[in-house]
Each structure stands twice: as C-alpha cells, then as structure tokens.
Amino acid sequence: MSKLAFVFPGQGSQEVGMLQDVYETGNVVSKTFDEASEALGYDLWALVKNGPVEQLNQTEFTQPALLTASIALWRLAHEQTVPTIDVVAGHSLGEYSALVAAEVISFADAAKLVQKRGQFMQTAVPLGEGGMAAILGLDDEQVTDLCKSASAQGGVVQAANFNANGQVVIAGDNAALERAIEACKTAGAKRAMPLAVSAPFHSALMQPAAEKLALELAAVEFSAPKIKVVQNVNAEACGDPTQIRKNLVAQMYSAVLWTNTIQLMAGDGIQTVVECGPGKVLAGLNRRIEKSLVSHSLNSAAGLEKTLAELG
Numbered sequence: 001m002s003k004l005a006f007v008f009p010g011q012g013s014q015e016v017g018m019l020q021d022v023y024e025t026g027n028v029v030s031k032t033f034d035e036a037s038e039a040l041g042y043d044l045w046a047l048v049k050n051g052p053v054e055q056l057n058q059t060e061f062t063q064p065a066l067l068t069a070s071i072a073l074w075r076l077a078h079e080q081t082v083p084t085i086d087v088v089a090g091h092s093l094g095e096y097s098a099l100v101a102a103e104v105i106s107f108a109d110a111a112k113l114v115q116k117r118g119q120f121m122q123t124a125v126p127l128g129e130g131g132m133a134a135i136l137g138l139d140d141e142q143v144t145d146l147c148k149s150a151s152a153q154g155g156v157v158q159a160a161n162f163n164a165n166g167q168v169v170i171a172g173d174n175a176a177l178e179r180a181i182e183a184c185k186t187a188g189a190k191r192a193m194p195l196a197v198s199a200p201f202h203s204a205l206m207q208p209a210a211e212k213l214a215l216e217l218a219a220v221e222f223s224a225p226k227i228k229v230v231q232n233v234n235a236e237a238c239g240d241p242t243q244i245r246k247n248l249v250a251q252m253y254s255a256v257l258w259t260n261t262i263q264l265m266a267g268d269g270i271q272t273v274v275e276c277g278p279g280k281v282l283a284g285l286n287r288r289i290e291k292s293l294v295s296h297s298l299n300s301a302a303g304l305e306k307t308l309a310e311l312g
Contacts, residue, residue: 002271004311005087006101007286008070008094010256011197013279014062016051019069021301023049028079032072032107039108040064040115059198060118063093064111070097070277071107073298077276083311087237087265089230091282092161092202092256093117095248101276102225104244109220116216120209121199121252125173130200132160132171133181137190140259143168146187150180160202161256164288171200202255210252217245235260258282262289274298274307 023029023045033045047056048065055061070090074097090098096110096117105113135143140162147157147170157172157180170180177200184192200206222241230237231247235257238244262285265273272294275282283295296307 002083003086003269004083005089005265005270005273006074006085006098006276007088007273007282008090008097008101009066009275009277009279009282010090010092010094011059011062011066011201013277013281014056014066014069015278016048016053016056018048018278019072019300020049022073022076022304028075029072032075033068035107036064036068036111039111044068058118059122060115063096063114063118066093066277067097067100067110067114070094071100071110073276073304074101077298077304077308080308082308085227087228087230087268087270089261089265090232091258092232092251094277094282095232095251097277098229099225099244102227102229104223104225104229104241105220113213113216113220117209117213117252120212121201121206124207124209125199125205127198128174130171130173130203130205131177132169132195132197132200133177133193134195135168135170135181135184135189135192137166138168138184138187139166140168142187143170143184146183147172147180150176150183153179155179156200156204158203159255160200162259163256164259164285167285167288169195171203171205173200173205202251202253204253206253210249213252214249217248230261230264232256232258232261235264237264258285259289262286262293266290266293272296272311274311 037044088098155173155176157176160171161169181192233254274296276298280297283297298307
C-alpha cells in the first residue's frame with residue numbers, strides 16, 4: 001500500500017479569486033469561509049474574491065486567507081474517498097493548516113491565531129527595516145556561514161527557509177541582509193535577490209512576536225494529533241500537545257527545515273505527497289528535494305479531480 005502525505009503551503013501562494021472554481025453557496029468551501037469570517041469578524045470570502053490585492057497581501061489577512069483556503073480544500077477532498085493519510089506537514093504558516101487537519105487545534109482557533117501571528121510578525125520590526133532574500137545555487141552550509149560572517153559585522157541575518165537543495169531564503173535587518181546578498185553573489189550564487197515581503201520572518205528579529213504569540217497559544221486547547229505531524233523547527237514528528245505548542249513559538253524565529261521534512265517523509269516510506277492549498281510552490285520544491293516522490297497539487301476543481309482519480 002502506497003504511503004501518503006498531505007502538505008500545506010505558506011505565504012506567497014495567495015491570489016485574489018483563488019478557489020472560485022470550487023466555491024458554491026452552501027457547499028463545504030463556502031461554509032469553511034463563513035466559519036472563518038465569524039471567527040475573524042470580517043467577510044473573508046469577499047476579500048479573497050474581490051481583493052484589493054494590497055490588503056490580501058498584508059500578512060494579517062494573508063495568513064487567515066491561506067489557512068481557510070487550505071482547510072476548505074482538505075474538507076472538500078474528504079467529502080469524497082481519500083486514502084489513509086499517513087503524515088501531514090505545512091510550510092511556515094501552513095503548519096497551522098496541518099495541525100487543523102490532524103485535529104490538534106480547532107479551525108476557528110487556528111484562524112484567530114494566524115491573524116494574531118500576522119499582526120505580531122508585521123509589528124515586530126518597523127516597516128522597511130528588514131526583509132528576506134532568495135539564494136540559489138549554494139549549499140546550505142555555505143549560506144549559513146556567509147550569514148554568520150555578515151552578522152559579525154553588525155546586525156542580524158540568518159537562514160530562514162531551507163526550501164530545497166540549493167534553494168535557501170535568508171532574513172534579517174537591511175544592512176546585514178545586503179552584506180549577505182553580496183557575499184553570496186561573490187561566493188558564486190546563481191541568484192541572490194531580495195523578496196517582496198514586508199518583514200524578516202523566521203529570524204531572531206521575530207523574538208518579540210514569538211513572545212506575544214506564546215501568550216495566545218497558551219490560551220488555546222491543543223490535543224494529541226490524529227495524524228502524524230512533522231514540524232518545521234526540527235523536521236521531526238511530534239505527538240505531545242505541549243511540545244507542539246512550544247515548537248510553534250520557536251518556529252517564529254527559527255528556520256523552516258523543509259528539505260529535511262521531505263527527506264524524513266521519503267525515508268519513512270512516503271511515496272506520494274499532495275499539496276493541499278492554493279498554488280504549486282511545494283510540489284515544485286518537493287520534486288527538487290526527492291525525485292522519487294509522486295507529487296500532486298490539490299489547488300482547484302481540476303486539481304482535486306485529477307488528484308483523487310490518481311490516488312484511486
């Protein structure tokens with residue numbers, strides 16, 4: 001029997017109009033958006049359907065929108081026959097979708113948490129004082145060492161996402177980030193380019209945001225997972241609700257170990273990975289990390305039909 005994983009995307013996969021092809025009033029998708037809107041206190045579907053894109057791309061709105069879209073697709077798939085899912089994981093924000101899927105936290109609680117998470121992340125560093133950059137073509141250790149050297153000259157810059165072999169995202173304050181970008185270019189990076197994000201996520205500069213999030217997480221009930229969950233901070237499965245909560249706090253200022261997460265799954269016998277959410281970012285990364293894996297994107301009506309047919 002083929003072993004199956006579902007993974008959930010993070011920020012960057014959102015777009016105005018996403019899920020319109022599967023949204024019908026009264027179906028599970030619309031009900032999921034209604035549930036989120038009630039928890040958040042505004043009409044989330046109206047924002048997703050109509051924009052404006054500038055608002056949807058603000059992290060406090062992006063995070064609930066992507067969580068809701070991912071869980072809507074998860075529920076839609078489960079209205080039909082889905083084979084046993086052996087493990088779930090999510091990239092950064094997507095970890096909250098994975099925890100809802102595994103019944104660790106309720107969807108309503110997750111929606112409120114990621115809204116707060118977005119607000120805390122945005123305000124941890126003044127706008128325009130920090131950012132992120134993608135580094136392509138250097139190995140993980142090289143990037144880590146170059147960031148350490150750049151930080152030694154003042155400021156903070158560090159690896160934030162280990163996304164795939166030769167694909168690392170770094171984050172930090174502007175001066176240190178710029179030094180690291182130039183050092184990576186000098187070291188032979190194929191590309192070293194700033195990303196269009198509004199804050200240095202998954203860096204030590206997110207420590208104030210993590211402290212605020214810890215208080216919010218402490219007030220939410222966590223249960224033992226019904227499906228194995230692999231977390232970002234250590235690329236390990238965790239079954240203890242208290243430790244899962246602690247790992248979500250650490251996730252705010254720690255690197256996302258996505259390469260290790262997919263390698264762990266492959267080593268555990270996972271053969272098929274379904275990306276459940278808007279876009280196809282993770283499917284692309286997963287193929288780069290482990291070519292033996294069969295990847296599917298459950299991101300639309302066509303994607304849903306094709307994925308479920310191929311899963312049998």
